[in-house]
Amino acid sequence: MEFASYLxxxxxxxxxxxxxxxxxxxxREVNDHISDDARREIAPLATEVIGLNxxxxxxxxxxxxxxxxxxxxxxxxxxxxxxxxxxFHCEQVLNELEGRPADHVSDRVQSALDGVPDARDWARxxxxxxxxxxxxxxxxxAPNIVHSAVVGIAEAAVRDPDQRLVALLRQSxxxxxxxxxxxxxxxxxxxxxxxxxxxxxNRRGRSRR
Numbered sequence: 001m002e003f004a005s006y007l008x009x010x011x012x013x014x015x016x017x018x019x020x021x022x023x024x025x026x027x028r029e030v031n032d033h034i035s036d037d038a039r040r041e042i043a044p045l046a047t048e049v050i051g052l053n054x055x056x057x058x059x060x061x062x063x064x065x066x067x068x069x070x071x072x073x074x075x076x077x078x079x080x081x082x083x084x085x086x087x088f089h090c091e092q093v094l095n096e097l098e099g100r101p102a103d104h105v106s107d108r109v110q111s112a113l114d115g116v117p118d119a120r121d122w123a124r125x126x127x128x129x130x131x132x133x134x135x136x137x138x139x140x141x142a143p144n145i146v147h148s149a150v151v152g153i154a155e156a157a158v159r160d161p162d163q164r165l166v167a168l169l170r171q172s173x174x175x176x177x178x179x180x181x182x183x184x185x186x187x188x189x190x191x192x193x194x195x196x197x198x199x200x201x202n203r204r205g206r207s208r209r
Contacts, residue, residue, distance in 0.1 A: 075152030
């Protein structure tokens with residue numbers, strides 16, 4: 001992320017404005033939990049995160065959900081519980097943003113949770129107490145979900161944790177590109193209608209005067 005800030009012409013920082021804050025969290029966490037050899041693989045990705053920052057509130061729960069899903073089947077029991085709680089929380093935030101019932105769980109997330117029934121049931125009981133203030137999700141909950149998931153993958157009893165984390169970062173960048181492109185397309189499609197409505201309102205206001 002510091003290299004990205006340099007390439008973007010920003011002050012040297014691992015929190016550059018050119019990259020979505022949670023994507024930057026994923027990049028920092030992956031960087032901190034892989035070997036030096038694997039770190040060489042992610043260095044070229046610095047150019048790909050530049051400009052990936054759009055103010056879409058759905059990005060945080062979408063990205064945190066994908067990272068938690070990657071960790072869920074291979075992490076330790078303790079980390080699985082954290083990932084499961086994180087998934088329920090992401091679903092709740094997305095439900096609120098997209099107008100679904102608060103307790104709705106998507107088929108994909110439900111299927112993943114069913115693969116770890118102990119973590120699923122524990123998380124369901126834990127989540128009965130609620131999640132606190134929604135405004136804290138992007139600044140506190142989502143980064144914590146990402147951190148625990150990345151640590152869970154790094155410490156998992158698998159042969160290739162480095163490659164899994166490198167792949168996770170690549171996929172996170174690709175996902176953000178897709179989500180932000182979709183947001184941009186919707187905004188472009190809505191812009192003419194918004195301008196027409198504004199113009200119509202101005203004409204009506206002038207006619208009344």
